Amino acid sequence: MEEFDFVVVGAGSSGGPIVDRLTAAGRYRVLLLEAGPDDTSRWLSIPLGFARTFLDPEVNWKFATEPEAQLDGRRIYWPCGKVIGGSSAINGMVYIRGLPSDYDGWRQMGNEGWSFDDCLPYFKRLESYPGGASDLHGGDGPVKITRGEHCNEMSSVFLAACAEVGLPPTDDMNGTPHERAGLYHATVSNGRRVSTGQAYIAPARRRANCRVETGALVERIDLADGRATGVTYRKDGQSVSVRARCEVVVCAGTVGSPQLLQLSGIGPATLLGGLGIPVVRDLPGVGENLQDHWGVRSTYKIWWRRSVNDDINLLHLRLTAAVEYALRRTGPLTATPAVAGAFVRLLPQSNGPDAQFHFLPWSIDRIDQGLHWLSGFTILANQSRPESRGHVRIASPDPAARPAIVANYLSTDHDRAVTVAALKFARLLARTTALSRIVTEELFPGAEVSSDKDFLAVARREGQSAYHPVGTCRMGGDTGAVVDARLRVHGIAGLRVADASIMPTLVSGNTNAACMMIGEKAADLILADAR
Numbered sequence: 124m125e126e127f128d129f130v131v132v133g134a135g136s137s138g139g140p141i142v143d144r145l146t147a148a149g150r151y152r153v154l155l156l157e158a159g160p161d162d163t164s165r166w167l168s169i170p171l172g173f174a175r176t177f178l179d180p181e182v183n184w185k186f187a188t189e190p191e192a193q194l195d196g197r198r199i200y201w202p203c204g205k206v207i208g209g210s211s212a213i214n215g216m217v218y219i220r221g222l223p224s225d226y227d228g229w230r231q232m233g234n235e236g237w238s239f240d241d242c243l244p245y246f247k248r249l250e251s252y253p254g255g256a257s258d259l260h261g262g263d264g265p266v267k268i269t270r271g272e273h274c275n276e277m278s279s280v281f282l283a284a285c286a287e288v289g290l291p292p293t294d295d296m297n298g299t300p301h302e303r304a305g306l307y308h309a310t311v312s313n314g315r316r317v318s319t320g321q322a323y324i325a326p327a328r329r330r331a332n333c334r335v336e337t338g339a340l341v342e343r344i345d346l347a348d349g350r351a352t353g354v355t356y357r358k359d360g361q362s363v364s365v366r367a368r369c370e371v372v373v374c375a376g377t378v379g380s381p382q383l384l385q386l387s388g389i390g391p392a393t394l395l396g397g398l399g400i401p402v403v404r405d406l407p408g409v410g411e412n413l414q415d416h417w418g419v420r421s422t423y424k425i426w427w428r429r430s431v432n433d434d435i436n437l438l439h440l441r442l443t444a445a446v447e448y449a450l451r452r453t454g455p456l457t458a459t460p461a462v463a464g465a466f467v468r469l470l471p472q473s474n475g476p477d478a479q480f481h482f483l484p485w486s487i488d489r490i491d492q493g494l495h496w497l498s499g500f501t502i503l504a505n506q507s508r509p510e511s512r513g514h515v516r517i518a519s520p521d522p523a524a525r526p527a528i529v530a531n532y533l534s535t536d537h538d539r540a541v542t543v544a545a546l547k548f549a550r551l552l553a554r555t556t557a558l559s560r561i562v563t564e565e566l567f568p569g570a571e572v573s574s575d576k577d578f579l580a581v582a583r584r585e586g587q588s589a590y591h592p593v594g595t596c597r598m599g600g601d602t603g604a605v606v607d608a609r610l611r612v613h614g615i616a617g618l619r620v621a622d623a624s625i626m627p628t629l630v631s632g633n634t635n636a637a638c639m640m641i642g643e644k645a646a647d648l649i650l651a652d653a654r
């Protein structure tokens with residue numbers, strides 16, 4: 124059986140930095156196993172390719188929740204990267220860290236080493252921020268970050284609307300923890316997406332001590348005497364077992380990580396027993412504590428022909444855009460889905476911003492139907508720190524079977540109140556002097572929706588995941604926790620989890636930056652313990 128020092132499962136936002144830092148240390152042989160293919164498709168590197176990879180089963184797990192009773196029985200679509208780079212290869216590229224108080228909250232829950240001051244050096248280490256190094260930012264990290272340039276004309280109208288309702292403009296959406304509005308920074312450089320595949324795994328692969336296997340679905344963690352000894356994976360129809368001399372590091376994401384632990388006998392004894400899986404370690408928290416942002420859109424028709432709809436709806440415009448991109452890496456194909464945003468405190472009792480608003484310079488009814496044949500924009504709103512909790516539980520001992528995902532969106536009064544307030548705030552923005560100069564009609568939810576009850580019904584009927592699921596292998600010291608503050612699985616030696624699943628609570632913003640930070644920090648913890 125082939126031996127490595129470390130076996131890393133999952134080449135995503137957290138797995139990428141871990142493999143890079145472990146191999147750069149020079150002393151260890153590292154195997155990275157990824158279920159998806161290599162990141163060679165050109166749609167992955169073109170920012171507007173987001174619209175294509177969003178539904179592409181070649182690079183996307185395309186999960187869905189179980190029917191959610193409180194959402195009129197709807198199954199909610201969950202895209203998730205299945206490719207080198209993981210979800211960082213198909214995401215919306217917004218670069219937001221969340222609030223310092225998010226991380227301080229993790230520390231207050233007993234997780235030593237996870238306050239914002241503890242995490243900041245890792246954010247700085249990963250970033251090449253425009254403007255260079257400062258107290259808050261890194262200047263020469265592997266992840267190049269820029270500010271989107273496309274459709275800024277429309278963004279400035281959105282930001283003027285924000286200013287009208289008292290949201291101060293900022294040049295750095297990662298710079299202040301208060302209410303604010305501004306242009307987003309994005310993981311884009313020279314008109315191309317920067318995934319962890321590009322930023323971390325490509326350089327790691329050039330090292331002799333790194334091996335990357337794609338199309339390799341890890342089916343179980345091999346365990347002996349309470350220790351992870353390696354993994355067994357399936358590739359090209361063959362089952363392959365490899366040994367890990369030091370550790371197995373699971374970075375398979377919020378769905379994949381609890382699924383793999385449960386398949387390996389680490390999880391709630393009742394669940395595993397019911398499926399005939401021998402229980403190696405009864406950890407009731409594996410798969411629980413699922414959290415996600417619930418996004419609800421408001422869509423407007425405008426007379427100003429400046430939206431992405433106007434740029435690419437006609438064939439000749441698409442061709443012009445393709446030529447411009449091929450020659451200069453500029454133009455509509457460099458557009459990221461959300462170009463600007465705002466963080467707002469909606470409920471008076473909240474300590475700080477409790478909702479995020481994304482300005483999308485385009486409009487649709489459904490993504491599979493394409494852009495509207497009119498000029499339009501969308502304001503997508505989501506509550507920042509939802510209370511609702513769900514779970515991920517395997518439904519079969521077959522590693523190829525989908526686990527059951529239950530998100531329980533909008534299942535608390537608080538979450539419903541913030542979501543209704545967010546929809547009303549989006550309308551307030553659209554009715555400012557700045558935006559009403561260009562808006563001709565509210566397409567959705569529509570002027571007839573006016574009471575709180577109506578807005579809530581819209582949120583239930585039409586809301587979608589904002590694609591930020593976290594929390595299913597929660598970090599902590601209590602009986603419901605799965606990993607400790609060094610990300611070691613409780614009660615199993617030689618096994619760590621490091622990805623979105625370890626977050627005890629969802630951060631107040633998009634989650635990619637936090638996942639890359641987790642990968643950077645995990646690498647330091649692993650290297651320190653190996654020494």
Ligand SMILES: Cc1cc2nc3c(=O)[nH]c(=O)nc-3n(C[C@H](O)[C@H](O)[C@H](O)COP(=O)(O)OP(=O)(O)OC[C@H]3O[C@@H](n4cnc5c(N)ncnc54)[C@H](O)[C@@H]3O)c2cc1C
Pocket residue numbers: 132133134135136137138156157158159177201202203204205206207208209210211213214215216217218219339340341342374375376377379380383589590591592622623624633634635636638
């Ligand atoms: C459509 C979409 C849009 C998003 N937009 C944004 C955004 O604009 N900004 C932002 O900050 N965040 C965004 N996010 C969220 C962010 O990208 C994710 O939170 C983050 O990438 C998750 O990182 P991760 O390391 O936990 O998992 P992932 O990056 O998903 O990586 C997990 C990897 O493990 C692999 N894997 C899983 N199971 C196995 C197995 N058994 N064997 C082998 N390999 C396995 C998967 O194929 C995958 O490559 C978006 C996400 C999506 C899906």
